[in-house]
Amino acid sequence: MSKKILITDDALFMRVTLRNFLVSSGYDVVGEAANGQEAVEKYASCKPDLVFMDITMPVMDGIAATRAIKKNDPNANVIMCTAMGQKNMVMEAIQAGAKDFIVKPFNPERILESIQKVIGV
């Protein structure tokens, strides 16, 4: 059975691009969220195997959303996929519970490597 992925990004372009790439790579995109608050809600309803999380978003940012998701499910797998690559951001994301950190613009191979590393398929 295909692994289930939740995509979180406030940019429609990113959600569409990432969805198309993940589906063509054999994954099942079970939901899309446009901000961190939606991500927390959809995590509970869709129960994905993995979440791709942007950082800079309105309403609730990706780091706060990661913390909230991990609080409800300590085993949650979150990969940050963001344009903000500073060291302090990376540290904050890992401390919030993210398992990997990818800087945009993303390289497709890097995405697949990261999924492999985090959920093993």
Next chain:
Amino acid sequence: MKAEYINPFVQASFSVLEMVLGVRPEQGDMVVQPNTFVTEQCNVVCGITGQVQGQVIYGMSLITADKIASTMLGQTIKTFDALAASALGELGNMISGNAMQLLSDVGWVCDITPPTVVRGSNVKISTLSVPAIVIPLTLEEGVIYLTVGLQGRK
């Protein structure tokens, strides 16, 4: 405005535009604008906050915006719809986000706000008390005018 505020945006523009559009841009001469000026027809405005603050604007003609959106979406767009606007917004977001890393490397810790796309035929921007530096970046699709209006916070 310090050169160390501007250089990260120029460098980030080069690397992101090359990765996303496939060709390295050519940089034109820098121009200083007064605090209110007419911009291009399609502008991606990114707010910068933190130790350096202000706005960075990526401005271009409607034709260039259509061509860049088409390249990013992998097909020629028929109308500049929400998806095309999002592609341009994300381009500005990626350049600004990458510039944040470079700014932090030289000691300025900053954050970006989600981008805003402003389109019109006679758009006037005012950066108030901050002079704006404009750097033209020429691509196959046309010219992106990188406008940087930033000041350090004490």
